[in-house]
Amino acid sequence: MEIIRTENLKKVYQDNGVPVEALKGINLAINRAEHVVIAGPSGSGKTTLLNLLGALDKPTRGKIFFEEKDFSGKTKKELSEFRLKNLGFIFQAYNLIPVLTALENIEFSMMLLGIPEKERHERSMKLLEELEIEDLADKRPGEMSGGQQQRVAVARAIVNNPKLVLADEPTANLDSKTGGKLLDLMERMNADKKITFIFSSHDQKVIERAKRLLILEDGQIVSH
Amino acid sequence: MLLKLAWRNIWRNKRRSLIVVLSVLVGVNAILLIDALMNGMLYQILFNQISLSVSHVQVHKSGFNNNKVVQNYIENPGEVEYALNNNKLVKSYSKRVITFGLLSSASNSTGVYIYGVDPGIEDKISIIKESVIEGSYLSDTNRDIVIGQKLAEKLKVGIGDKVVAMASRPDGSIGSDVFRIAGIFKTPSSEFDKLNIFITLTSSQQLLNIPGKVHEFAVITNDYELSNNLRNELKSTLTEDYEIQSYEDLLPFVIIQLDIYKESLFVINLIIGLALIFGIINSMLMSVFERINEFGVLMSIGMKNNKIFLMVLMEAFVIGTAGTIFGVISGYLINIPLSINGIDLSFFSESLESLALGSVLYPQLSLANFVMTLLLIPFISVAGAFYPAFKAIKLDPVNAIRYVR
Ligand SMILES: Nc1ncnc2c1ncn2[C@@H]1O[C@H](COP(=O)(O)OP(=O)(O)OP(=O)(O)O)[C@@H](O)[C@H]1O
Numbered sequence: 269m270e271i272i273r274t275e276n277l278k279k280v281y282q283d284n285g286v287p288v289e290a291l292k293g294i295n296l297a298i299n300r301a302e303h304v305v306i307a308g309p310s311g312s313g314k315t316t317l318l319n320l321l322g323a324l325d326k327p328t329r330g331k332i333f334f335e336e337k338d339f340s341g342k343t344k345k346e347l348s349e350f351r352l353k354n355l356g357f358i359f360q361a362y363n364l365i366p367v368l369t370a371l372e373n374i375e376f377s378m379m380l381l382g383i384p385e386k387e388r389h390e391r392s393m394k395l396l397e398e399l400e401i402e403d404l405a406d407k408r409p410g411e412m413s414g415g416q417q418q419r420v421a422v423a424r425a426i427v428n429n430p431k432l433v434l435a436d437e438p439t440a441n442l443d444s445k446t447g448g449k450l451l452d453l454m455e456r457m458n459a460d461k462k463i464t465f466i467f468s469s470h471d472q473k474v475i476e477r478a479k480r481l482l483i484l485e486d487g488q489i490v491s492h
Numbered sequence: 493m494l495l496k497l498a499w500r501n502i503w504r505n506k507r508r509s510l511i512v513v514l515s516v517l518v519g520v521n522a523i524l525l526i527d528a529l530m531n532g533m534l535y536q537i538l539f540n541q542i543s544l545s546v547s548h549v550q551v552h553k554s555g556f557n558n559n560k561v562v563q564n565y566i567e568n569p570g571e572v573e574y575a576l577n578n579n580k581l582v583k584s585y586s587k588r589v590i591t592f593g594l595l596s597s598a599s600n601s602t603g604v605y606i607y608g609v610d611p612g613i614e615d616k617i618s619i620i621k622e623s624v625i626e627g628s629y630l631s632d633t634n635r636d637i638v639i640g641q642k643l644a645e646k647l648k649v650g651i652g653d654k655v656v657a658m659a660s661r662p663d664g665s666i667g668s669d670v671f672r673i674a675g676i677f678k679t680p681s682s683e684f685d686k687l688n689i690f691i692t693l694t695s696s697q698q699l700l701n702i703p704g705k706v707h708e709f710a711v712i713t714n715d716y717e718l719s720n721n722l723r724n725e726l727k728s729t730l731t732e733d734y735e736i737q738s739y740e741d742l743l744p745f746v747i748i749q750l751d752i753y754k755e756s757l758f759v760i761n762l763i764i765g766l767a768l769i770f771g772i773i774n775s776m777l778m779s780v781f782e783r784i785n786e787f788g789v790l791m792s793i794g795m796k797n798n799k800i801f802l803m804v805l806m807e808a809f810v811i812g813t814a815g816t817i818f819g820v821i822s823g824y825l826i827n828i829p830l831s832i833n834g835i836d837l838s839f840f841s842e843s844l845e846s847l848a849l850g851s852v853l854y855p856q857l858s859l860a861n862f863v864m865t866l867l868l869i870p871f872i873s874v875a876g877a878f879y880p881a882f883k884a885i886k887l888d889p890v891n892a893i894r895y896v897r
């Protein structure tokens with residue numbers, strides 16, 4: 269079953285008055301529980317595409333259907349709500365709130381959904397155990413390694429049971445071993461929880477492991 | 493959880509938060525100090541006037557206040573005494589003869605208010621006895637007179653010197669008697685000292701030839717705030733022949749000043765508050781700009797603008813409240829020694845003494861201002877965070893995440 273689909277998606281940035289065509293008509297469809305890697309050289313439009321799929325930015329032209337529904341007409345507030353309920357995000361860095369512990373960071377997303385404190389706490393603890401990072405529970409991001417931070421970010425991204433998790437170069441700041449472990453984790457969550465993952469990378473190791481690979485070049489998909 | 497987050501964010505940049513807390517603290521102290529000074533000054537003027545001669549409630553024959561002539565004496569003092577003796581609000585009262593007359597020494601003469609008082613009773617009502625700086629207060633010796641220091645200088649007289657008092661009698665003739673200066677007083681009001689002299693009740697009645705009559709009853713209540721109640725009660729017991737006034741009726745200018753001051757207190761708070769706002773705006777803006785990436789992530793994961801807005805406001809609220817609480821505590825503590833020892837203003841004593849203030853000012857905090865500051869300053873802190881919070885929600889998540897400092 270299809271979860272997200274784009275139709276002739278275009279994005280033009282204005283760079284000091286000069287139009288930059290970051291995406292030149294993307295057509296893709298991704299099914300539920302797929303695990304997709306978007307690869308491509310720097311500047312090819314990976315981040316731009318993920319931002320559009322994640323409803324963080326609006327396309328210049330074209331449409332995006334999430335579960336068959338076009339979300340282009342939604343207000344900022346509706347999009348916020350949409351992201352909160354359906355999506356999870358993992359960024360390259362600065363994912364976590366530095367003043368909150370790992371556990372609190374995870375609880376924070378649940379708080380935004382209005383989940384009561386007790387349930388928040390229990391579910392976060394359980395998830396930390398599942399991801400085998402329960403020893404990080406009371407650590408703040410500053411006391412964790414980059415790899416540990418990214419795992420907590422994964423936990424934060426999936427704790428609300430999103431339908432789709434978008435990750436923009438989640439392993440870029442990690443060495444290949446730590447990056448590999450992060451990938452293991454995401455693959456496991458993909459298999460166990462049937463969460464759809466889309467992430468971008470230009471890391472060869474990541475690309476090799478991809479179940480489905482989309483290659484982006486100069487704003488266009490050149491290989492499915 | 494938002495509050496927890498706000499709290500931790502404050503501790504993140506301890507120095508900046510501390511500076512804001514301190515500036516709020518200083519502002520709050522300024523507000524409290526200004527208030528304590530103004531409030532203390534106005535009440536000091538009021539209470540000085542009350543204790544100099546005004547007392548809490550005065551009873552006269554109708555018309556006396558507009559026309560302080562000797563004829564306007566109270567016909568039947570016994571009637572008033574009966575009413576006062578039977579009123580529970582009355583603590584004590586003094587009978588006074590008051591008239592305008594001329595006081596002459598060998599070298600000079602000047603117009604004065606002559607007060608005939610009962611020395612044993614008057615000292616419960618007014619502070620003249622305590623204000624005697626030279627010689628002694630009136631005794632029952634009929635020829636004693638006490639006068640103010642300024643007046644003594646003017647008449648070039650000292651203790652034991654003789655002066656002559658002259659005043660019209662009800663029949664139009666002039667009464668005159670020789671008095672011996674028993675004491676010289678100095679009150680907080682130099683004006684008062686220039687204009688008023690005291691002799692015994694009986695000698696004044698002799699001077700004016702009005703045996704047994706008085707012009708004024710000066711009454712003290714158990715609590716000065718009950719003065720108007722006492723006035724109203726006396727008005728209902730005594731007839732229209734009497735003029736009964738509380739200190740508020742008798743000191744309209746001081747009362748008006750107090751009222752104006754109380755009303756302008758809010759403005760003082762607001763002005764200092766406005767100065768504080770800029771500090772808050774500045775520090776909250778810095779704190780928002782330092783966290784652009786973080787706001788980007790929070791927005792991306794679906795934190796709504798109202799929550800982000802609230803989070804920023806809360807930080808300012810916590811900082812502002814902390815500053816206010818510490819400020820109120822330190823303001824209170826600073827005020828304790830000041831209010832006990834007073835602030836010596838003998839520096840500008842001349843002008844203050846003519847205001848009936850005295851040369852030592854005792855600051856006095858008002859509860860109303862205490863409470864107002866406590867409520868207003870945290871609120872103002874929050875107001876200062878509106879603009880930074882607005883800036884935060886105006887961030888675009890995509891750019892905020894990419895933002896490189
Ligand atoms: N906000 C923007 N304003 C102007 N041009 C932009 C903006 N964001 C991206 N671009 C341009 O759009 C193109 C695609 O950028 P994008 O960041 O999507 O590429 P990317 O594949 O994610 O690259 P990288 O691997 O370096 O992260 C680039 O040419 C970039 O310079």
Ligand SMILES: [Mg+2]
Nearest residue numbers: 314315316436
């Ligand atoms: Mg990118």
